[in-house]
Amino acid sequence: MLLNIKNLQAEIDEKQILKGLNLEINPGEVHAIMGPNGAGKSTLASVLAGKDNYEVTAGSVAFDGQDLLDLDPEERARKGLFLAFQYPVEIPGVSNKLFMQTAVNAVREEQGLPPLDMFDFDAYAKDKIELLEMRPDLLERSVNVGFSGGEKKRNDIFQMALLQPKLCILDETDSGLDIDALRLVANGINTLRSEERSFIVVTHYQRLLDYIKPDHVHVLYDGKVIKSGGFELVHELEENGYDEIVKQHQQA
């Protein structure tokens, strides 16, 4: 198993957000997580990535056989966990290229590989730029500064393509993308799919899922997974909304 989340409970500012969440992900699987606003989807993503203002109060997370919660955020990233942010951050003055070269070399160091110099990196990045049809000047600019909403999202997927992680967590990467960008991002994700690589795709919409066809779909509500199923669950939600499922859960 690549990721095993057991009874995860987490709080922020003394407010409990995750309330006993369970999730198992095997290598190569694509899981979609849907759920109403405020359910805790981004909180789950942040806790997995290691953001320190969340406090884990109970439960465990095993990633590739290790205790994930014991690792610093950078160690998690180096071991192959990747989060595409719901709101990618702007970093004035740090060039996107230097940032990604540093990040790629950090991961390579972990893998015992020699660092890529500027020229090696350019060559390595070239395919990924083409894959996502990135405007080349975005690489020269400061990280996400002055990028449009869609460009920021695409930049995160570009980073994912460069870092070749084992587990990709995409938090609403589809929101704010135009139709063409959505197709490119979906295509990027599909290109990265492999037997070893797994995905957690957080989304509110069916469109992205139509492209990438998740193996499992989960409904997250009030800090817990309240229903899991196959792709058909997406259609059910699209038609009936969350009410029915939430009601069933509350009755149970």
Add this chain to the structure above:
Amino acid sequence: MSPMAQAAVEHYVGLSKQLNSSEVNADVVTARQRAQTVLLAQGFPTQRDEAWQYTRLVNFVQKRFEIATQRPDSTVDLNALQNFLPPLSPSFEVIKLVFVDGCFHADLSDDLLSLPKGLTIQFTTAQLPDEKRVDSEAFAVLNQALLSDGFTLEVSQNSAIETPVWVLNIQTKSNQLNNLTNQVQVASNAELTLIQQFVTLEGVEACTNVVTHVDIADSARVRQAVLQQQADASFYFHNQFVSQADNSDFNTFYAGMGSVLSRHQNHLLMNGEHIENSQNSACLARQKQVVDSRTDTEHNQEWGASRQLHKYVLADSAVGVFNGMIKVDRLAQKTDGQMDNKNLLLSSAAKMNSKPQLEIYADDVKCSHGSATGQINQDQIFYLQARGIPRNQAIEMITKAFLMEPVETINRSEVKKWVGGLLSHALLTGGYFSGGEA
């Protein structure tokens, strides 16, 4: 004034009198005497003086800095200096002038007989500074009381001096007052790039007090970089009195990277039409350092454009002070003035005191000022960490990027690269990140 400050004034007036006793130039004697009177009357500023509220002179007035008596000082170890120089030197071609302990050192400098056409450099006090402008600043008055060393640099009409003039000031001895009075005169349609660098040998506790007068005639262009890298226990005071004529362009950059207390001031008069200038700085301080930078910009005629960006990075319990005033005369219509100050605190004990001000007497002007102080955004650090970059390195990357923004305003690329390199080296090796929290 405290008895301590009074005693300091008397000490420096005494030094001034001592200089006068062996002075042959009557004009210099008069200038020093006048300054003695002003210094005795005004004394050194105290904390009650608004312009010195956060830049306290308590430590300075306790010291009794001396002036070098041997000139040039034959006890200076030239071999040691030869070894000290290379890591500082620019990698591009320069005209090199070296001052050691306040004295020009011909052996360490380039041959002054082979200067480019249109450039002359002298080391006598050829012209005396404008008294009225000087009197408002205690350290400029002190400078005049001790008037003796410095350079006078002239660029003749229509001469574009391609090669930057690099003036390196090295202080090798503690307890000395390194008093320099410089004059820069750039004639009509001429061009000059000037770099002034202030360093001390390790551990030196000295005081550098500089006045630089810069006269920029019509259509002339002056680019300047001032780099202050003195040892931790030294003091630095620099008053720049600049005046610009019609259509001239002045670009000045200050990098403050040393001294226990440092204060760099531009007093800039825009006495013509269509004048442009850009005043920028990047300052670093840690431990208990106080780093102060000020600009006083007077738009006196129409169509002037002034730009400013000042950035500070403060660690430990360092104190930063920025004070900027843009004054727009009622004649200065169509003025376009912009002044920004941004500060990054690397510790919660560091403090920034920022006071950008506008005083506008014309009605058709575009002026803005802004100031922002804060710690590094945690979301930025996390974003870099989430890509595998260690927290410390993330903090360094973000801080360096923050500090480098004003460096972009340096318009000669080789100077920009060199200054950027010095600043980033100082930031990354100077112990700014050892304090822990960010």
